[in-house]
Structures are given as C-alpha cells and as structure tokens.
Amino acid sequence: MAISIVVTSGKGGVGKTTTTANLGTGLALQEKKVCLIDMDIGLRNLDVVLGLENRIIYDIIDVIEGRAKLHQALIKDKRFDDKLYLLPAAQHADKTAINGEQVKAIIDELRSDFDYILIDCPAGIESGFQNAIAGADEAIVVATPEISAVRDADRVIGLLEKAEMAPPKLVINRIRSKMMQDGEVLDIDEITTHLAIELLGIVVDDDTVIRSSNQGEPVILDPKNQAAQGYRNIVRRILGETVPLMTIHEEKKSFFAKLFGKKK
Amino acid sequence: MSTKNVKLKGTKEGYTIVLHDVASFEEILIDLEELLLNISKQNNASTEISVHVDTENRLLSDEQLAKVYQLVEQHSTMKIGKVQTNVLTKEAATLWKESENVATLVTTVRNGQVVTMPGDVMLLGSIHQGGTLKAAGNIYLFGELKGIVHAGYLGDEDKVVFAKFNHDAQVRIGEQVQIIEGKGKNEPLEDTTFAYVNDLHILSFDQLDQIRAIKPKLGNQTGGLL
Missing domain, CATH: 3.30.750 (Transcription Regulator spoIIAA)
Structure with a gap:
C-alpha cells in the first residue's frame, strides 16, 4: 500500500515542482515504485521538469471525465525501469474541473500498485490546494529562507493541521549559505523553531538545479552536486533512515590556500 | 394565601x-x-x-x-x-460553564487562523504573525505573541491579557487597541506583564506585581459557579 505525500508551500516559486520531481526520482533510484501526480491543473510543469512533456496522451481530467482509464494516462519514465510514473495535469481545463473526492478516488486506485505517491500541489490555498491535499496521508511543506515564504508556510501548516493529517514536515529550499552565514536571511534554526514542525531536510541554492530542470533531468541524478545531496538525504529520511543534517557552511579558504589554489 | x-x-x-x-x-x-x-x-x-x-x-x-x-x-x-427557577436547560448550562471556565488550548495559532473562545482561555503555544486569538474573557498566554490577542471581544473592557510582550504584535481589549512596535531581536526579555484598560479607557501595560492593585477581583473565583 502506497503512502501519499503532498508537496505544498502556499507561496509560488519556492520549488514545489522541483522538489516533487527530485524526491520522486530519488525514491525511484532507491528501488521504490513511485507515482507523481501533478495537481497544478491549467499550469502543468512537472512533466517538463522530468522531460516527459512529449509523451502525454491523456491527463488527469481525461481520467476523471471517463475519456481514458487511469493506467492509460500514467506515463512511465523509461530511465528508471518501471519505477517512476507520472499522472500529468490537464493544460486546457482549470482547477474547478476536479474535486477532492475525485482526487481521493484516483489516489486510492493507485495505492495498491505503488510504494509512494507524491502530489505536486499548486500555489495558493484555494480549491486547487484543497483538492491536492484531499487524498494525502502526509505533507511536505517547502519554504525558502524568506519572511514571505515562511509566513505562507505558516498559513499552509495551519490549514494542514486543520485537515487532520499527520503533522507536516518541512523542507527548506534555496539556501544561500553565504547570506545565511552573514545573518542576512533567516537561519535554519529560526525557521524551524518558528514554524514548530519537524525539519525533513535542507537544499542549497544551486544554478545546476535550474539548468537540469531546463534539460528535463532532475538534479538528484548528479552525484556530486550539493543540492542533489540535500535531496538524497531527504529521500533517505522519508525511507526512515536517520541522516544528520548536512552542513551548509562554506569552508573559508586560508590566505595561502587562495594563493596557491590548494584544495582544503 | x-x-x-x-x-x-x-x-x-x-x-x-x-x-x-x-x-x-x-x-x-x-x-x-x-x-x-x-x-x-x-x-x-x-x-x-x-x-x-x-x-x-x-x-x-x-x-x-x-x-x-x-x-x-x-x-x-x-x-x-x-x-x-431551580433548573436550567443543558444549552444554557453549557454556555454558562463555558463562560466561567478557563479553556486550555494546546496549539499554535498560525498565520490566517482565528481562534475564538467563549470564556477565559489559557493558550499553551504561540500566536504567529497573522494569527488571532479572541476570547470573551481573559487571555493567559504562555507562548510567544506575534499576532493579535483580543480579550473581552464582545465588548467587555474589564478583561486582561497576560503575556510576554516581547515582539511586535497587537493587543485588543474590548474596543481598545494597542500596537506594539519596534521590538528588536536584541532587546532584553521583559518580565511577564499584563495588559488592561485603565480608568481613562486607554489600554495600558503593567508588571505582574501590580495586578492585585489594578484588578483585585480577578483572583477570587474559587471554583463553583454561584
């Protein structure tokens, strides 16, 4: 039986879709069978981040309106032999074309075939958000170290607590280590204590994340990247392992190291 | 007769x-x-x-x-x-009990949430920016106050708010409003204070040891409704 996890944030542009794509890919790499559901109806882009946009034949609205069977609409990602599937959002409809009961029915139908179902939630707290959380057992709240993102995360956590699901967990995304070290933005402790929920992991801000999204290859596939390491740690924590929080401090190079270009 | x-x-x-x-x-x-x-x-x-x-x-x-x-x-x-009469309807009795009771809430009042209570309330948790706690009675707050507290929201200006007023926040009692501003990160923590409405209908703050002088009736409820 699959666990369904909704990835949400309230504020737009903090990295919900990127996080969903990377965590899904990471779980698939760990030999788990994963289904990603894009609930951002009308503004789909999870397919783009995964590089699957050309393979969409049917979407979630086609399934709900009976034009296609659920298994016909699922797109298999060939890179991860039979482990990663995507149920794409519709581009022509809007968020009112679907309701929470229907989402719940789809997720329940998928449960027996998968280990994890990740739901990519649209920004905002209106009907699209309510639909996305309707079928979820757990929630991951993504925030960036900005006051506006933390405020919106706070609002969303309140709504999730009201929906009576397991306590949501926090991912802090787009951390700029230098700014955080200099105290120019909220630090991880401040955000976590303020929001008073469990910290699932942190991901540093890295240009590669944007580059790889543009290429349709989730960054987690890059073994050396620091952001990918953050995502991999989150995946391991989702699987129940205890992984220490990675340090984000940039090592300061000594004068001589700078001078002679030695590695630390 | x-x-x-x-x-x-x-x-x-x-x-x-x-x-x-x-x-x-x-x-x-x-x-x-x-x-x-x-x-x-x-x-x-x-x-x-x-x-x-x-x-x-x-x-x-x-x-x-x-x-x-x-x-x-x-x-x-x-x-x-x-x-x-010697008797009460259950409905009236519930209302009565609620208005006399100190409700204990264990929660965080988050951004956008409005928690409304019929009597006194003790909150074991914080009120975040954008969150509101309203009570018809007094409010006793044990967490951080960064949002809005409103005691006596039905218009009762006899009520008080107990809290640590260490952050920017808003305190309302009855129809009086006071905005707390300019609390920086590095200011020393203040002692627990309380907010009340004084004789001039101005919402003011004082130290806890002044409470007996200002609100002598507050502490004499020894249980029992009558």
Missing part, C-alpha cells in the same frame, strides 16, 4: 408567586386565576406592586410565560419583576 397549586408568599424581598411543579400547567393557570381573583377581592389598592414568580423545578417556555404575564396583568395590579 394559596390555592392548591399556586401560592403567594411574602418574603424579605417582597411578594413571590410560587407555581408548584407537581401540577400540570393547565391546572396552574386555573389556580393562578383563582388566586389573583381572591387577591383583588381583598385588596383594592391601586398602587402597582412588584412580584416575583418562582416556577420551582419547572422551565416555562416563552408562550407559557406569556400566559402567566397575561393573567397577572388581567386580574391584578401586580407587575411581574423576576421569574426564577
């Missing part, structure tokens, strides 16, 4: 018509009419006398009460002051 089911009693506080709860309401009306006629025969005074009505262990509906009022008005010069 009495009939079988209705009795007129004189007490220290004046006259009381007792409607016995063992009789049916129809019998009560008949007996009440008889009693009132008897009284008016004996008493020709034209002055208005105030009288209480005691319904013992019976609750009269609004229509039944209206009939009692009508009879009294028709047959006598008396005027009904207070209607008393």
